[in-house]
Amino acid sequence: MTVYTRYIINSMVVALAATMLFSCKNNFNEVQQIGVLQNAPIGEADTIHLKHTDSSKLIADLKSPKMFDYSNRPFGYSEFPKGIELTIFDKEGNPSKIFADYAISYLNTDLIDLRGNVLLATYTKDSLFTTQMYYDQKNEWVFTNEDYRLKKGYTDISGRGFDSSRNFKTYEMHEPSGPIEFNN
Known part of the structure; x- marks a missing residue:
């Protein structure tokens, strides 16, 4: 494998990891609300x-x-x-x-x-x-x-x-x- 191919693969891995890190958001409040809605009365x-x-x-x-x-x-x-x-x-x-x-x-x-x-x-x-x-x-x-x-x-x-x-x-x-x- 050439240095250039390694460089491209490493760049893609870093880009993918950075994208995944920055795409995560804090949705803990939304997750908590799921249980509340399921436990809420229907009427x-x-x-x-x-x-x-x-x-x-x-x-x-x-x-x-x-x-x-x-x-x-x-x-x-x-x-x-x-x-x-x-x-x-x-x-x-x-x-x-x-x-x-x-x-x-x-x-x-x-x-x-x-x-x-x-x-x-x-x-x-x-x-x-x-x-x-x-x-x-x-x-x-x-x-x-x-x-x-x-x-x-x-x-x-x-x-x-x-x-x-x-x-x-x-x-x-x-x-x-x-x-x-x-x-x-």
């Missing part, structure tokens, strides 16, 4: 009032000041970061109300994860208070593994872990604790 709603009916009969009534829709995810969900007020009606039209400071409704499983000051109140004035509760919409079943307080009729019961139908007709207390009070 956002303020002050929602959603009514669910079946055969022109009101089944559920949901109110919330804020909702984020993540149904674009593989395991879709709706998030209610400022809490919910959910009224569920039984076959006779009797309401049960659920209040929570925060909620996530999972679309594939029909499960609602309620957190914060959670209260379930039935039309018979029975109430369950807890910090976290799950509501299975399909089976109309509520459960928690957290501490709870149940006020049913004249009784006031506390404990940890509770499973129940949403109207407390069938329920199981896992670890009742403290005295059971009967109010007159």
Whole structure:
């Protein structure tokens, strides 16, 4: 190989390396934004009032000041970061109300994860208070593994872990604790 050929090859390598060095730009902010856009909700709603009916009969009534829709995810969900007020009606039209400071409704499983000051109140004035509760919409079943307080009729019961139908007709207390009070 001649000196001239070597000179041309070396010049091309240097030119290529210089071009590559100067063509790079700092796009770290753009790379960060890719993840943000993929994690963003597909929809956002303020002050929602959603009514669910079946055969022109009101089944559920949901109110919330804020909702984020993540149904674009593989395991879709709706998030209610400022809490919910959910009224569920039984076959006779009797309401049960659920209040929570925060909620996530999972679309594939029909499960609602309620957190914060959670209260379930039935039309018979029975109430369950807890910090976290799950509501299975399909089976109309509520459960928690957290501490709870149940006020049913004249009784006031506390404990940890509770499973129940949403109207407390069938329920199981896992670890009742403290005295059971009967109010007159």
